[in-house]
Amino acid sequence: xxxLDRTRSRIGPLDVAALAVARxxxxxxxxxxxxxxxxxxxxxxxxxxxxxxxxxVQRKAVIVMAGDHGVAEEGVSAYPQEVTGQxxxxxxxGGAAINVLARQAGARVVVVDMGVAxxxxxxxxxxxxxxxxxxxxxxxxxxMSQEEARRAVETGxxxxxxxxxxxxxxxxxxxxxxxxxxxxxxxxAALTGSPPExxxxxxxxxxxxxxxxxxxxxxxxxxxxxxxxxxxxxxxATVGGFEIGGLxxxxxxxxAARVPVVVDGFISGAAALLAxxxxxxxxxxxxxxxxxxxxxxxxxLGHLGLRPLLDLGLRLGEGSxxxxxxxxxxxxxRILAEMATFAEAxxxxxxxxxxxxxxxxxEG
Numbered sequence: 001x002x003x004l005d006r007t008r009s010r011i012g013p014l015d016v017a018a019l020a021v022a023r024x025x026x027x028x029x030x031x032x033x034x035x036x037x038x039x040x041x042x043x044x045x046x047x048x049x050x051x052x053x054x055x056x057v058q059r060k061a062v063i064v065m066a067g068d069h070g071v072a073e074e075g076v077s078a079y080p081q082e083v084t085g086q087x088x089x090x091x092x093x094g095g096a097a098i099n100v101l102a103r104q105a106g107a108r109v110v111v112v113d114m115g116v117a118x119x120x121x122x123x124x125x126x127x128x129x130x131x132x133x134x135x136x137x138x139x140x141x142x143x144m145s146q147e148e149a150r151r152a153v154e155t156g157x158x159x160x161x162x163x164x165x166x167x168x169x170x171x172x173x174x175x176x177x178x179x180x181x182x183x184x185x186x187x188x189a190a191l192t193g194s195p196p197e198x199x200x201x202x203x204x205x206x207x208x209x210x211x212x213x214x215x216x217x218x219x220x221x222x223x224x225x226x227x228x229x230x231x232x233x234x235x236x237a238t239v240g241g242f243e244i245g246g247l248x249x250x251x252x253x254x255x256a257a258r259v260p261v262v263v264d265g266f267i268s269g270a271a272a273l274l275a276x277x278x279x280x281x282x283x284x285x286x287x288x289x290x291x292x293x294x295x296x297x298x299x300x301l302g303h304l305g306l307r308p309l310l311d312l313g314l315r316l317g318e319g320s321x322x323x324x325x326x327x328x329x330x331x332x333x334r335i336l337a338e339m340a341t342f343a344e345a346x347x348x349x350x351x352x353x354x355x356x357x358x359x360x361x362x363e364g
Contacts, residue, residue, distance in 0.1 A: 003154045004249075008279040010256040014048030022047035022054075028341040032350070038309070042287070042332035049260045049285055050169075054337035057170040057260075057329050060107035061163050062098060062319040063250050064091060064174035065156070067115035067243035068134030070143065071221070072179035076214040078204040081134075084178045085118035091176070092123045097316055098174055101323035107172065109319075112159055114152060115242030129155045131242045138183060138221045142238045149237035149245055153278070156249020157256075164257045170329065171254050171261055172289070173247045173268040174319025178204075181294060184270035185218045186239035188296040190227040191273045192303045199296035201266070201315070232277025240274070247271035252278060255285035262329070264322040265292040265314060269300035276304060287329070290314055290321035 001009070022044050027033060034040065046055035066088050072081045090096045091111045094103075102109045112127040113120055117134035120126065131152050135143040144152070160171060177183075181203035188199045196218040202211055225238035236245045248271045254261045255275075263272050263286050276283045288306035291298060293315045301308060309328055314321045342349045 003157055004150060004252070004278070007157050007252050007256045011252065011279050011281045013281065014284050015051035018051045018053055019044060019048045022336065025053070025341065026336060028343065029335070029339045030342055030345050030347055036335060039328070039332045039335055042329060043336040045287070046260055046329065046333060047336070050258055055333050057326065057333055059167045059169040060105060060172070060326055061110055061168055062102050062107050062172040062174050062323055063110045063112065063159060063163070064098060064176060064319055065112045065114045065243035065246040066176040067180070067241050068117035069177055069179040069183055069241050070135050070137035071139050071182050071217065073137055074139055074217050075210070076182045076203070076206070076217055077179045078206050079178055081117060081178050084176055085116045085120060087176050088113065088116060088120060088126070092125055096318060097320050098318035098323060101320055105323045105326040107323060107326060110159070110163060112246060114155065114246045127159060129159070129246070131155070135241055138186060138225065138239045139217050140224065142225055143183065143240055144237050144242070146233065146237050148242070149233050149240065152236070152242045152245030153233070153249040153252070156246035157253035159246070160250045160253035160259070161257070164259060168259055170326070171250065171259055172319045172322030172326070173250055173261065173264050173271060174322065175243050175247060175264070175267040175317050177241055177243050177267070180241050180243065180267050182214060182218060183239060183241040183244060184267050185296050186221045187235055187244065187270040187273060188300050189218060189222060190235045190239060191229050191232070191277060192299050193229065194299050196222065199299045201294035201296060203294070232274045235277070236274055243267070244271050244274065248274040248278065251275035251282055251286070255279070255282040260287055261285050262287050262289050262322040262325055263306070264289055264319045265317050266294035266297040266300070267317055268322070269297045272304060273300050287325070289325035292321070
């Protein structure tokens, strides 16, 4: 049994016993039931994932996976391909948006080269896991081989296993890759059955003419490759990307270790679709951070049945929306852990309404 199959076999359901204990405590905290809304739901969900009452999200990591895409040669992005490698260097210098937001949230940033088309200088904070120097052009044939697709997923599993060994309570998925919104559009279209024009957005901010060309490119990729929507690994191989496959592996590896996964934006949403396609049980371990302005992200979240926490008009990627959601998750944990129950605070609980006198009852 290979790493992917072993990992899938370890992904089980939420911890029912821990859920019951958490709900019992939540019901007796000093507040009207449900008055903290989704914070209450999040705390219960985190308990079910981790099996711990109360849960903790103190040890946080954002795993940013980078890779290049052969489909960039079709002119689907506003930026040249070399920006992928340049942005990786920016991550390593601590100057990107995700570095700023991760510092604010108290999360470490893990940068992984899954398939950047350039040679990157060695750096103590860079994991060099290059499957190849970018994918092939998915508009003209498969993006990668089946072997490369499996390797990408298993690399993601191995990366998150290393982070769990370091100490990890929660993980955020992040990405970097010029033209990866084109690959993600193709993945979402293939796995949800949505028309390309409804799941393809403007990515880096392309104009109407280039957007129409991008839609046509996604449509051509699907026609050329005919990906089987029941085979997530084939979808990854035909129209995916190395960093997207790696993120699918991160999700699976985290789920197997009972670590909650905060799904960032569009590319992470495509990776989540792949992960759930590879193992449906992984869906229970997902928390949607936000809604991207990319239309394919809404389609992916809808297909997965996930409700995002934030809607801030983001479309950057990198794990930025996931980092912004971390304080909410920490707040949910702290409420369950630190808020007193009615008994602990010696406060009277809710009372039953008085019974109406027998003579006041309707005689219908």
